[in-house]
Amino acid sequence: MPFYPVQLVLLNTGGAWFDLSTLPVFIAALIAIGIVLFTTYHKKSRERFTLRKIAGLDAVEEAIGRATEMARPLLYTPGWGGDIQRPTTIASMNILSHVAARAARYDCQLVYPTHDPVIMSVAQEVVRESYVQEGYPDRFNEDNIRYVSSSQFGYAAAVEGQITRLKPASIFLLGTFEAESLILAETGNFVGAIQIAGTDSTIQLSFFIVACDYTLIGEELFAASGYLSGDQSILASVRAQDLMKLVIMALLIIGVIWASINPDSTWWRF
């Protein structure tokens, strides 16, 4: 049932405005957000620094170049498991923007099948903008960004069929994947495509590592935007991730020592 602002004064006011059981999560979230904002906006934190080499992201250029030389399309799909609210899908859109810009520049066909009409609409805008920014709006074909099916195996069959028929030179499997991951990756392998994959599902990562040429593991998928664009604001937030990892490592060490000294204590189990 929809909610209207007038109900603010009519609803029963039981329950706490701030649920104290969520306090540890709230504090952790505030610290994390604070670190991200500090590294992003603090001038000294934004001084130029470089990320370590990420093979999967360096291979993006190679994959697009290969498709151009072979005069075969690029196929990019975000998987069946996610929707546009998911950070992984947003991270995938960031890479799509870069890939689309290169595809526009080299006049290479980019095919983007998806299971979600919302993702399709956003992807169409992202790809269209990349083509416009590169100066080739006429090369953009809206039909290449396709909604295929919301059904998991309907989507898998549709993408598998496109891979088999189009024989893309390069395939990007970046997003949230479930059981369809190996079906798509193995089909791509059979047609001889160079494959770059990345997902937030640890179960599907193992399939991608086996079946794909390059796999973005863990936070590499989220660092892609800064890595590919070189934008210092985004790179600064990647530095924030490293700082947060240091904090987590310190907490883990303290927790291990504390639990070893006093196994009955529970304060650290938040």
Added chain:
Amino acid sequence: MRRRIPQLVCGLFGLVTFLCYFSSHPIARKIYLTVTLDYWQIIFAFTLIVGALSFVRVNLRAVERGEDRPYKIVSLIGVVLMPILALIWGIRGGSPFMWVFENIQVPMQATVFSLLAFFVASASYRGFRARSLQAAILLGAALLILISRSSIGDLIWDRIPEAAEWVRSNPAMSARRAILIGIGLGSLTTSVRVLVGIERTWLGGEK
């Protein structure tokens, strides 16, 4: 302005849902559910129309061009037929809609899913070739898990299931949790970047 308004809406809704997460007050819960369920369904319904129209347009053009014509015709028949069956006879058990769903769609989905077994076999064959020390360790761990899950595991040595469980709970779980921490931090920083407007690729890429 074309991008500022969506950015403001995104930031506002992000802030509201973030704050509502920490409240058990009925009003906060109601706002949270309204934003995440009702509003989302409305947006999805409208984009589904766009998606379905795009699907029909793409397939009709392919039929005109003679490109994969049989497949495209079957797809179009499915898209047109299913809503008609549902509208005329409903979607209860025993209706034509359910008959098509249970006797055509479900078996086709099961067929695609069953392909996974063959793909697992071919991927395993490539993945488990012991070319290096790391690959040999992976192969050893995989064999241990496979044997422990089969009925002969206990017969070979009664400690095999225990050893396999140790591999799953310690080295495998440690690696998995490390990756999950990285994914969690990556998700968080990406979300903050989007909400405060540092990352605008989803709006079409303008910085």
